[in-house]
Amino acid sequence: MSLSARDVTKRFGGLTALAKVSLELKPGEVHGLIGPNGSGKTTLLNLLSGYYRPDGGMIAIDETDISDATVQKRAGFGVARTFQKPRLLPTLSVLDNAMLGGWRDARAGFLSTAFCLPQVKADELALRSRAEELLHGVGLSHAINRRANLLEHAEQRFLEIARGLAQRPRFILLDEPAGGLTPAEIEHLGAVIRVMRESGVGVLLVEHHTDFVFRISDRVTTLDVGAVIKRGTPDEVKRDPEVIRVYLGA
């Protein structure tokens, strides 16, 4: 079981953002995706999560082609993601933001909800306890009932992760989760990511903090100008002359 991009090409007008890029994300692994600005990391993430359609190649879960599946359908296949700039609902509470992740598990339709049928109550209780546990888990116990617009940057990042996990994903795609965090917070993030891996979730980590990526990833893929220049274990990638030349520097 895996989420994969196979020889994926993506063009924006005359610009080829990705050319025949492949990447496989397995459950229970942390896969780092690094590369200079403009190398196509976020484009690949948007292709995997369904915001873009590939111009060539395909996105697949196991052997099923999901290139044309909408973002919503992919959420149904167990793909969750966070955003480079956290996208929360500022007027809702932290708990409500996390519970939003459980949208797909709420079985009650609009009319059942309007008439508050028993199923609605049951859904609500189950979602609430799941969201609360996750919020305690990622370290937001202190802010559960706070309005999301009152959160500081790090709290927003962790809340996005909790919302993603509330989707009960098989794969979670993290877009620069360490951006703007203090070293201590990055340690917490690392611990949270390890727990996700041990629970069998596949984690794709798009990140600029290369130390962090090398420390925590099982495998690393390096992109440059829309093409894969090296993939392998952190040690292999770290020592690759091409990676050092275009990205890490001597």
Next chain:
Amino acid sequence: MHLPKKSISILVVLAALIALPWWAGDLYKLHLAALICAYWVLIGGLNLVVGYSGQLSIGHVGLLAIGSYCFAILAGTHGVHPALAIAASGALCALCGLLLGLPSLRLPGFYFAMATLAFALIVTEITLAQGTLTGGGVGLAVPGFAPPFDTPRGTYWLILAIAVLVTWLTWNVARHTWGRGLVAVRDSAVTAQAVGVPVFRAKLTVFVFSGFTAGVAGALFAVLQSYITPDTFVFDLGLFFFVCIIIGGRGHILGPAIGTIVLTALPEMVAPLAKLGNFFYGLLLLAVVLLVPEGIGRVFELLIERFRPRRGESHVVKPDLDRLAKAIEQGRAQ
């Protein structure tokens, strides 16, 4: 401690509203209260569209007109039982909502507003043109409700009951998963997609629901007017509904309800304001948008927060990894 207080205040307000015929004083004020409730039936449903899912419909007056004419034609011209006619008005307007929403809800905000505006204008033209059905410019007489709701008090109680029902329905939608999904559609469509909210279908669903309540409101409104012409449904009325929600605050139910009461009652109760008419609305709208852009509802929230003891505002993130592992594994086992 908190919940019972809330239920008690709801019961007190409900009792006061039911007892209104005895303390309102005169029949005019009772009529005004019934009119506010009829407006609220529409605005309550529209609130899910404008306040929660963020779709700026300014043309609901068109749906109100269709509901009113449907009721007047069925109950008046054809002698259908009023209860049935009310339901038919709601159903017809839900269908109109569906037909209007299908093409227009895909448009970005401003263009959607224009589409609803165009719809309202078309409805007015149709009511004028279809003279044999609607009485054209002359209009139609509207029969009252069936006994026991044919007295002023009975009429008020019936409309109040429907208004309370609509409030309950929208409140249920707002506080559960659907409400969060709608707010996501309003504040961040990208997030809504990411968690699996079918954005267009969610918008369409609440729009159809708002069509139904607008149709029912039209029937109630027609009875209160007792005679309707195309001029009854001026475009200003559509703006008025919209403004009630904006002044009340998006993402609230109580705020827009208060907005509806204040904007309907104030010009009637305070004679000098009546002369100012639209100027008064404009001034109030300007004041709210400049001073409390989140509306009256937010003011209430801020007041409540004021009186709550403030805990030390910690911002330290401290994961509890065992708990996290358990929560994730539980989720995956489901």
